[in-house]
Amino acid sequence: MFDLVVILSKQLFVAPLGFFNKSLFEIFGLFLNVLIALEILENITAYLRKHVVQVELVIVTSLIAVARKIIILDLKKIEGIEIIGLAIAILALSISYWLIRRSNAKNSN
Numbered sequence: 001m002f003d004l005v006v007i008l009s010k011q012l013f014v015a016p017l018g019f020f021n022k023s024l025f026e027i028f029g030l031f032l033n034v035l036i037a038l039e040i041l042e043n044i045t046a047y048l049r050k051h052v053v054q055v056e057l058v059i060v061t062s063l064i065a066v067a068r069k070i071i072i073l074d075l076k077k078i079e080g081i082e083i084i085g086l087a088i089a090i091l092a093l094s095i096s097y098w099l100i101r102r103s104n105a106k107n108s109n
Contacts, residue, residue: 003030025072032068036061056104059097066090 039061046054066089073086 029068029072032064032071036064036068039064056097056100059093059100063090063093063097066093 039057043054043057043061046052046057066086070086070090073083
C-alpha cells in the first residue's frame with residue numbers, strides 16, 4: 001500500500017505532464033497487488049475461523065492475480081506460448097469459478 005501511495009504521489013506531483021499515462025499500468029498493477037494481498041488475508045482469516053478452505057475465494061484471488069499479470073504484460077518481451085498459457089489459466093479458473101458458484105447456488109436452495 002505504501003509503494004502505491006509513493007508512486008502515485010511521484011507521478012502526480014513530480015513527473016512532467018503526460019508522463020502519468022506511461023506508468024498507469026504500473027500503478028494499476030500495484031493497486032491489484034494490494035487487492036490480492038487483501039484477498040489472501042481474507043482467505044487466511046476465513047481458514048483460521050472456520051478451518052475450511054473457501055475454494056471460491058481462492059479461485060477469485062487467482063483470477064485477480066492472472067488479470068494483474070495480463071494488465072502489466074509487456075507484449076514486446078513475451079512469447080506466444082506464454083500468452084496461450086495465460087489464456088488456458090483464465091479459461092480453467094473461469095470454468096472452476098462458474099462450477100463452484102453453480103454448486104453453491106444449488107446447495108443454498
